[in-house]
Amino acid sequence: MASASPVLQLGLLRMRPLQYWLKFRVPPSAWGAVCDGRPAFGSWSQEESLLHINCLEMLAVMKALQFFQVTDGQMSLLVFSVPLLLVVAVMKALSCSPLSALCRQVYSGILKLLHRKVCVSSTHAFVFSNCTHGQAQSVLLTFDLYSTTHASSNIGPQKGEFLDEIVAREAPLRVLELGTHCGYASVRILRLLPPSGKLLTVELDPLTADRGEEIILVAGFKNQQFQVLTCSSAEAISSLRSHTGNDGLDLVLMDHDPELYLQDLLALQRGNLLSSSCVVLINRALTPGARDLVEHVTARPQSFSVGRQLHGLMEIRCHTGMSPKPQN
Numbered sequence: 476m477a478s479a480s481p482v483l484q485l486g487l488l489r490m491r492p493l494q495y496w497l498k499f500r501v502p503p504s505a506w507g508a509v510c511d512g513r514p515a516f517g518s519w520s521q522e523e524s525l526l527h528i529n530c531l532e533m534l535a536v537m538k539a540l541q542f543f544q545v546t547d548g549q550m551s552l553l554v555f556s557v558p559l560l561l562v563v564a565v566m567k568a569l570s571c572s573p574l575s576a577l578c579r580q581v582y583s584g585i586l587k588l589l590h591r592k593v594c595v596s597s598t599h600a601f602v603f604s605n606c607t608h609g610q611a612q613s614v615l616l617t618f619d620l621y622s623t624t625h626a627s628s629n630i631g632p633q634k635g636e637f638l639d640e641i642v643a644r645e646a647p648l649r650v651l652e653l654g655t656h657c658g659y660a661s662v663r664i665l666r667l668l669p670p671s672g673k674l675l676t677v678e679l680d681p682l683t684a685d686r687g688e689e690i691i692l693v694a695g696f697k698n699q700q701f702q703v704l705t706c707s708s709a710e711a712i713s714s715l716r717s718h719t720g721n722d723g724l725d726l727v728l729m730d731h732d733p734e735l736y737l738q739d740l741l742a743l744q745r746g747n748l749l750s751s752s753c754v755v756l757i758n759r760a761l762t763p764g765a766r767d768l769v770e771h772v773t774a775r776p777q778s779f780s781v782g783r784q785l786h787g788l789m790e791i792r793c794h795t796g797m798s799p800k801p802q803n
């Protein structure tokens with residue numbers, strides 16, 4: 476409680492009514508908790524043990540709350556940390572305070588961080604060690620096998636077949652993928668590109684970009700056929716001309732952040748980076764974040780034709796791209 480006293484004086488912390496006290500020890504290899512005399516404990520997985528101590532503390536809170544089934548939506552968490560001992564009070568009636576909003580933000584941030592790390596590293600490890608190296612089809616089947624038992628962020632086999640059809644039909648020479656993740660869609664696209672086709676794939680997160688690139692290489696593709704750009708979609712688009720030269724993009728797969736789809740499409744158009752009849756595929760088209768883009772294209776039938784859609788993967792043909800290059 477020593478560390479709580481300065482906050483209490485400032486009136487930032489209301490200590491009543493107190494409902495639960497939990498006491499934690501957070502050594503590097505395990506967590507433990509006691510609630511009303513009842514103990515709970517567990518060990519950190521290898522992935523979790525790499526997290527910062529502050530994240531481990533919050534994670535310990537989450538695990539303990541799950542164990543003790545303290546799930547009431549009105550509850551808020553207050554966390555005080557003193558060396559080696561984390562004391563958590565679960566209190567009622569703070570649900571509207573800025574402090575509880577902050578707690579919720581921190582909590583959801585840690586979940587996202589964990590999900591990203593666990594998902595990327597374990598997907599990569601599974602695919603790397605179970606596929607036949609050099610065989611793109613084996614890489615894809617190993618991803619699909621992994622997804623039968625684990626949460627996965629890739630487009631998966633059903634939407635993957637839809638993507639295959641479009642790549643085979645369009646035979647694109649220049650493809651841009653926004654959101655590489657572990658390289659599943661990249662491998663699907665690359666195996667169907669014409670011999671002179673090239674994929675540029677963009678990934679914001681450096682760790683994920685490295686893992687994705689490694690899987691693409693494991694699938695047997697060479698650096699002349701693809702490039703992973705480790706940056707945001709906006710940065711990639713602004714420097715795209717240096718990668719594509721005068722060639723317009725024939726296919727764009729947007730699978731990064733639906734909130735950015737419209738602004739990225741507009742930036743591609745402003746930069747005159749789309750070929751005369753470019754196909755833009757957007758994933759998660761039915762999520763609220765993608766609504767702006769869907770409304771934008773459906774309101775402009777002279778510039779865009781909305782094609783087929785499968786489980787939120789939507790095909791849009793843009794008629795606003797650069798004019799065809801003169802044939803010699």
Ligand SMILES: C[S@@+](CC[C@H](N)C(=O)[O-])C[C@H]1O[C@@H](n2cnc3c(N)ncnc32)[C@H](O)[C@@H]1O
Pocket residue numbers: 628629630631653654655656657658659660661677678679680683706707708709730731732735
């Ligand atoms: C759904 S996953 C992509 C899955 C991948 N297309 C596949 O099917 O294999 C989304 C990825 O986009 C990345 N991402 C999110 N926002 C981004 C941005 N603004 N620019 C680039 N990548 C971004 C995330 O880090 C994540 O790896």
